[in-house]
Amino acid sequence: MKPVPERPFISWLPFYTLLQKEIRRFLRVASQTLVTPVITASLYLFIFGATLGERINVVEGFSYAQFVIPGLILMGIINNSFSNVASSLFMSRYLGNIVDLMVTPITPAQFILAYTLAAMIRGLAVGLIVWLISTLFAPLPWAHPFSALLMAALASFLFAQFGIIAAIYANNFDALAMYTNFIILPLIYLGGVFYPISILPPVWSGLSHLNPLFYLIDGFRHALLGTGDLSFATSFCVGLAMASGLFAWAALLIGKSYRLRN
Amino acid sequence: MTVPALAIQNLTKSYDGKPAVNDISFAIQPGEIFGLLGPNGAGKSTTINMIGGVTRIDSGNIEIFGHDNRREYRTTRSTVGVMHQEIVIDNFFTIDQALKFHAGYYGVRDDPAWRNILIERLGLSEHLHKVMIKLSGGLKRRFMIAKALIHKPRLLILDEPTAGVDVELRLTLWDFVREINRQGTTILLTTHYLEEAQQMCGRIAIMNHGNLIALEETTALLQRLGTQSVLARLAMPLEHLPAALHEYHAELTESGTQINLVLSPGQTSGDLLHTLCQLGLELVDLETRRASLEEVFLQITRQAGSSGGETP
Incomplete structure (x- = not known):
């Protein structure tokens, strides 16, 4: 056996490799990670855009399809950003192969960043495809395109952090599914994807303002349509505060290797 | 003075107040093959996991080539390769993909030449493009060895590498x-096959109940603690064993023509021969055999078990 020359240590390579692995992981099962969410969103588009939508009018100047599309795009982004990191990290913990990372020189910051970016890429890819399909049903005015992209990225980042937190705390598959079924889905459905909060009676409207998803959905819709229940700045600031809080929480867990090292 | 490849000082780890590793200290010099032995639950894997960074240290220090494995974890982890006892693999990828990823995790670019050497030497060539979930147990173990070596570590830790693998792989692996x-890689290994440890390791440490109960050169350990068995074949059968042979734990075979004897540390074959001659026994043949590491291991761990397991 010939001696193998020493290779220099490249500081950023562990991050890049984990990011690459995470992207290839979801591409490998694209039928579950990209196609399924797009089909789900397309069904919503068909029901609310092409059938029922013709008979509903909730916002002056826009069809119901135009109203509902931003919410459906954001729903795809949120669900997929969350489930990408939650399922991958939880599976690594569950199967024990997380030790493969724990013995390497990857830093906590690189660890979080790689999982977050991969989750954002999947979430935003699903959002992009849903938007492309939605153009078959109704065009969007793209009133503030930069703000729309910013809000989409913020929502994606926020739910990637939530996915990390859920993957760390979940003890089994049922517990992980509970985060989706009992937290994310109700918050999305009650957060104004299908109706403007302003049409609700005052009590329900007030309660909806406690729903963090409302700010993300309303902000995103505001950026795309140019109108919303709140100002874009308010929605963005609330979203940023939530994202910062969840990031700090996730960073604390990963920094301490909570439930990753014994 | 040479910096040790691994220096462990007063290492301690408890789970729920129960000590798993109890204030152990030892050092491994660069270039050694060092064996860490002990019965199940002795604390070997906990020690290895603390070296690799999978398990947190309660107290004490671990230095790898002079670098603290907590303060300078990026340096130490990039110089260590660990093959864990449990099979841990990512079922999503093929052997080839996973090896490339592992090089990257360690901060080194994939080196196709080195990767190919590992693949070839560990008999993985035919299975390169199979996803992990389709590999047999033996192939998974081969892959895990390749994975531990992909970044060319200076210290390789093998935790029960041959558990459950066939003879062929065992021989291939040890070669x-x-x-x-x-070529310069320091090896720390644990194994339940004590014969392997005896053949492979220059020095051996034995752990029991979290304590380090022996640490010596393999040959010295065998000489100091190893008994020697002797088989004496007689020209004329005996009816009864002479009392003078009781101190050698003698046993007479049914035919009466063979005596099995044991030389404890301190007793020599010369003494035994002298005694046999004094008894007037006519010998046809005398066969001696030194005790294996397995016998020494059992002797030490039983002693430590009965005395509560003191650290030397």
Whole structure:
């Protein structure tokens, strides 16, 4: 056996490799990670855009399809950003192969960043495809395109952090599914994807303002349509505060290797 | 003075107040093949996991080539390769993909030449493009060895590498380990096959109940603690064993023509021969056999078990 020359240590390579692995992981099962969410969103588009939508009018100047599309795009982004990191990290913990990372020189910051970016890429890819399909049903005015992209990225980042937190705390598959079924889905459905909060009676409207998803959905819709229940700045600031809080929480867990090292 | 490849000082780890590793200290010099032995639950894997960074240290220090494995974890982890006892793999990828990823995790670019050497030497060539979930147990173990070596570590830790693998792989693995050791890689290994440890390791440490109960050169350990068995074949059968042979734990075979004897540490074959001659026994043949590491291991761990397991 010939001696193998020493290779220099490249500081950023562990991050890049984990990011690459995470992207290839979801591409490998694209039928579950990209196609399924797009089909789900397309069904919503068909029901609310092409059938029922013709008979509903909730916002002056826009069809119901135009109203509902931003919410459906954001729903795809949120669900997929969350489930990408939650399922991958939880599976690594569950199967024990997380030790493969724990013995390497990857830093906590690189660890979080790689999982977050991969989750954002999947979430935003699903959002992009849903938007492309939605153009078959109704065009969007793209009133503030930069703000729309910013809000989409913020929502994606926020739910990637939530996915990390859920993957760390979940003890089994049922517990992980509970985060989706009992937290994310109700918050999305009650957060104004299908109706403007302003049409609700005052009590329900007030309660909806406690729903963090409302700010993300309303902000995103505001950026795309140019109108919303709140100002874009308010929605963005609330979203940023939530994202910062969840990031700090996730960073604390990963920094301490909570439930990753014994 | 040479910086040790691994220096462990007063290392302690408890789970729920129960000590798993109890204030152990030892050092491994660069280029050694060092065996860490002990019964199940002795604390070997906990020690290895603390070296690798999978388990947190309660107290004490671990230095790898002079670097603290907590303060300078990026340096130490990039110089260590760990093959864990449990099979841990990512079922999503093929052997080839996973090996490339592992090089990257360690901060080194994939080196196709080195990767190919590992693949070839560990008999993985035919299975390169199979996803992990389709591999047999033996192939998974082969892959795990390749994975631990992909970044060319200076210290290789093998935790029960041959558990549940066939004889062929065992021989291949040990040949390969010796070869990379000759090229400068320091090896720390645990194994339940004590014969392997005896053949492979220059020095051996034995752990029991979290304590380090022996640490010596393998040959010295065998000489100091190893008993020697002797088989004496007689020209004329005996009816009864002479009392003078009781101190040698003698046993007479049914035919009466063979006596099995044991030389404890301190007793020599010369003494035994003298006694046999004094008894007037006519010998046809005398066969001696030194006790294996397995016998020494059992002797030490039983002693430590009965005395509560003191640290030397």
